[in-house]
Amino acid sequence: MSDQIRTNTHNPGHANSWYAASANDRRIRPVLEGEEVADVCVIGAGFTGISAALQLAENGFSVIVLEGERIGFGASGRNGGQIVNGYSRDLETIARRYGPDKALKLGQMSLEGGQIIRDRVAxxxxxxxxxxxxxxxAFTDKQVREMAGVKAHWEKHGHTGLEMVSKAEVGQYVKADRYVGGMIDRLGGHIHPLNLVLGEAAAVESLGGRIFENSRVTGLDMGANPVVRTAKGSVKAKYVLVCGNAYLGQLLPKITDKMMPVSSQVMATEPLDAQLIEELLPANYCVEDANYVLDYYRRTADNRLLYGGGIGYGGQDPADLTGVIRPNMLKTFPQLAGAKIDFAWSGNFALTLTRIPHMGKLSDTVYFSHGDSGHGVTTTHLLGKILGEAVAGHAGRFDVWSSLPALPFPGGKTFRVPLTLLGAWWYGLRDRLGI
Known part of the structure; x- marks a missing residue:
């Protein structure tokens, strides 16, 4: 998510988000200075990097994590906080594109990210x-039918936590007149994402791993024993894991040229009356709608409504974040017309052309994973774990992901934004017309 806002007086170096203001751990880790040595150097302290580091530390590897800003600075610490199972493209699409064998293997992993989160929290x-x-x-009967199809396909892969919801039952989950039905996922859920990644980072440190903040990587010397360089230090390692996602910058164009930063906007209301927030979201489930450019929202532990939506291809932010999101919130919950907005923030995630993550190697000792395409809370945890497995010599699952094609955007950097906008306009028009 974009770094336009760095004014959080509660937690310097983070965006002005409710997450940063309510973080459990506000310690600032040291800057890397001098020469260090580790089995594995991880670039990026978001969900992917910290998940990989924890997997490795649990298995006895010495690990150093380098973060250019703060732990969870990017999308990992700014997202909607929703545990949504699967990937940004459904398993039917994966089967059509890559064949039934790949779909079967990815389907076997598709619920694991959420389970990794729950296991580590416990x-x-x-x-x-x-x-x-x-x-x-769902806004339309067509969307309901599509959800029923997704449910049937998921169940072939062992997901039994899905249940269709009729229009009469919608009020059990959200008190809004906009929806004609939907589907619940009992294996879904929501979390405070920044506190999750901070807690996982503390777990890495408890196992001997070291994390350096404000230590942006400036160079990477590949080879049998790669060296990662920052402005004030370096790390010599046996393996390097590149997990920078949308915040990798221009360090490795071979990676970044095949993804596009996309901004999304989120806001949080003031704490609402407990009776009101329970009336709006009585089951305390998180919600996302079925539109191509979707809205997502949930209750927070202190009774705020956290509401997100909007999209900015190329990572561009609107001048007025609240002005983008608040009208949609009021379409859903007009009774919040008088509610104050305490926080509004934005940030970038990494989008790939296929909307499927890119995973692979830059050399025999340098691995990467990025491009979760707006579906990262669970996928990053899965792929981080798989990176750790590959370093430990168990590369079977890594090989499945790395075999999927990583395609560049048509038109390269010059035309990827306008062409993607054209596609988004078309799908948005279909949503509005119900076709």
């Missing part, structure tokens, strides 16, 4: 407000 006592349950809201 194992390390991470206080991140974990709540089970998610609701997918």
């Amino acid at each position: 194992k390390y006592g991470i206080r991140c407000g974990l709540v089970d349950g998610g609701f997918f809201a």
Whole structure:
């Protein structure tokens, strides 16, 4: 997510988000200075990098994580906080594109990201407000039919937590007149994402891993023993994991040229009356709608409504964040017309052309994973774990992901934004027309 806002007086170096203001751990880790040595150097302290570092530390590897800003500075610490299972493209699409064997293998992994989160929260006592349950809201009968098809396909892959919701039942999950039905996922849920990644980072440190903040990588010397360089230091390692996603910058054009930064906007209301917020979201499930450019929202532990939506291809932010999101919130909940907005923030995630993550190697000792395409909370945890497995010599699952094609955007950097905007306009028009 974009770095336009760095004015959080509660937690310097982070965006002015509710997450940063309510973070459990505000310690600033040291800057890398001098020469260090580790089995593995991880670039990026978001979900992917910290998930990989924790997997490795649990298995006895010495790990150093380098973060250019703060732990969870990017999308990992700014997203909607929703545990949504699967990938940014459904398993039917994956089967059509890559064949039934790949779909079967990815389907076998598709619920694992959420389970990794739950296991780590329990194992390390991470206080991140974990709540089970998610609701997918449909505006049209067509969207309901599509959800029913997704449910049937998911069930072929062992996901039994899905249940269709009729129009009469919508009020059990959200008190809004906009929806004609939907689907619940009992294996979904929501969390405070910044507190989750901070808790996982503390777990890495408890196992001997070291994390350096404000230590942006300026160079990477590849080879049998790669060296990662920053302005004030270096790390010599046996393996390097590149996990910078949308915040990798121009360090490795071979990676960044095949992804596009996309901004999304989020805001949080003032704490609402407990009776009101319970009336709006009685089951305390997180909600996302079924439109191509979707809205997503949920309750927070202190009774705020956290509402997100909007999209900025190329990572561009609107001048008025609240002006983008608030009208949609009021379409959903007009009774919040008088509610004050305490926080509004934006940030970038990494989008790929296929909307499927890119995973692979730059050399025998340098691995990467990025491009979760707006579906990263669970996928990053899965792929981080798989990176750790590959370093440990168990590369079977890594090989499945790295075999998927990583295609450049048509038109390169010059035309990727206008062409993607054209596609988004078309799908948005279909949503509005119900076709």
